[in-house]
Amino acid sequence: MKTTLRALLLAATAALPMGAMAETINATIAAGHPPVFRWVKMLDEVFVPAVAAKLEGTEHSVNFTGQYGGSIAKVGEELEAVEAGLVELGTCQALFDPAKMAPQNVTYYTPFVSDDVRKVSDLMHRLQVEDANMQTSYDNNGVVYVGAPIVIDDYLLMTNFPVSSLADLEGKKIGAPGAALNWLKGTGAVGVSGNLTTYYNEIKTGVFDGVIVFASAALPGKLFEVAPNITRAGLGAQYAGSICANADWWNGLPAEVQTAMTEAAGETGEWYVSNLEAAVTGAFEAMGAAGATITDAPQDMRDVWAAGMDNAAKEWAAGIPGGTDVLSTYMEEMRAAGATPLRDWDKE
Numbered sequence: 001m002k003t004t005l006r007a008l009l010l011a012a013t014a015a016l017p018m019g020a021m022a023e024t025i026n027a028t029i030a031a032g033h034p035p036v037f038r039w040v041k042m043l044d045e046v047f048v049p050a051v052a053a054k055l056e057g058t059e060h061s062v063n064f065t066g067q068y069g070g071s072i073a074k075v076g077e078e079l080e081a082v083e084a085g086l087v088e089l090g091t092c093q094a095l096f097d098p099a100k101m102a103p104q105n106v107t108y109y110t111p112f113v114s115d116d117v118r119k120v121s122d123l124m125h126r127l128q129v130e131d132a133n134m135q136t137s138y139d140n141n142g143v144v145y146v147g148a149p150i151v152i153d154d155y156l157l158m159t160n161f162p163v164s165s166l167a168d169l170e171g172k173k174i175g176a177p178g179a180a181l182n183w184l185k186g187t188g189a190v191g192v193s194g195n196l197t198t199y200y201n202e203i204k205t206g207v208f209d210g211v212i213v214f215a216s217a218a219l220p221g222k223l224f225e226v227a228p229n230i231t232r233a234g235l236g237a238q239y240a241g242s243i244c245a246n247a248d249w250w251n252g253l254p255a256e257v258q259t260a261m262t263e264a265a266g267e268t269g270e271w272y273v274s275n276l277e278a279a280v281t282g283a284f285e286a287m288g289a290a291g292a293t294i295t296d297a298p299q300d301m302r303d304v305w306a307a308g309m310d311n312a313a314k315e316w317a318a319g320i321p322g323g324t325d326v327l328s329t330y331m332e333e334m335r336a337a338g339a340t341p342l343r344d345w346d347k348e
Helices: 001-013 038-055 078-083 103-109 117-130 134-139 179-184 199-203 247-251 255-291 298-307 314-320 323-336
Strands: 022-028 060-067 089-093 143-152 155-159 174-178 189-193 210-214 229-232 236-245 294-296
Touching: 022 078, 038 060, 038 089, 038 143, 038 236, 038 255, 060 247, 060 255, 078 089, 078 143, 078 199, 078 236, 089 143, 089 210, 103 117, 103 134, 103 179, 103 236, 103 323, 117 143, 117 236, 117 255, 117 323, 134 323, 143 189, 143 247, 143 255, 174 199, 179 189, 179 210, 179 314, 229 255, 229 323, 247 323, 255 294, 314 323
Parallel strands: 022 060, 022 089, 174 189, 174 210, 229 294
Antiparallel strands: 089 236, 143 236, 155 210, 155 229
């Protein structure tokens, strides 16, 4: 009787659909910034459900845990956390890890090229996938590019004093992220390294007189409260990072899970850009309504600013393997896409 019952149970188990025997894969995602920012918000709101939808009906599912706001990795530490296997995925912030992801910082060495976030996103995604120099950054650090480029809308000045010419910046302490500090050379301002998580307090306490920032983050960061003078200078849209995964973990995943994640990242990137484009308009409207003064820098100010900068792009490119090729490819592709740079950084 026992043998017959056991045989029936085994037969019943074998008859269950494969979904009943599904493997659950655990994955932690890290981001140094809090979820108030779009590149973190996109993880739980878009990427995670997109992966789940693509794996529905398969033998696999992924149980994601988000660790944001520096709970595991602070801003600029995401790549190291993923590389070390402390987390499976993260927002690898090339902007704040320039030594390990040097080629990915090409946009930050080429300001005044384009304010079109979609053009920058599309090109930088393609370069991560196709360009060997870009891929080397991932290979050398034990991570894999998954997708969803974190592009930043047109950078501008936010200050606690009005700006109508470069002379107004003389001696002022201006915070800027990573390689964007180069943009202040020749302006008379004193560039100080910083990031979004500290800008508000640093301006409020007088550490900074202003910052180089972008509208879509300035609004949720409430920077208009402490720096109500907004000067749109057309410094350009930029690429800051992407979702990456630990290489050993990624290579051990079933192929259909890898595919689900890369396809989900593609959808996430599209959501991000579309959402960002709409948010920029809304951000200016909201900050203006809150009392901020918004002005466009005169063209002659922009021309003088661009012309007075050191060509840090050429020096940067010469100092990294394949850098000259990366710089040329980026600039040529952006011009081909319709961009009209104020300076052709690659041709000087």
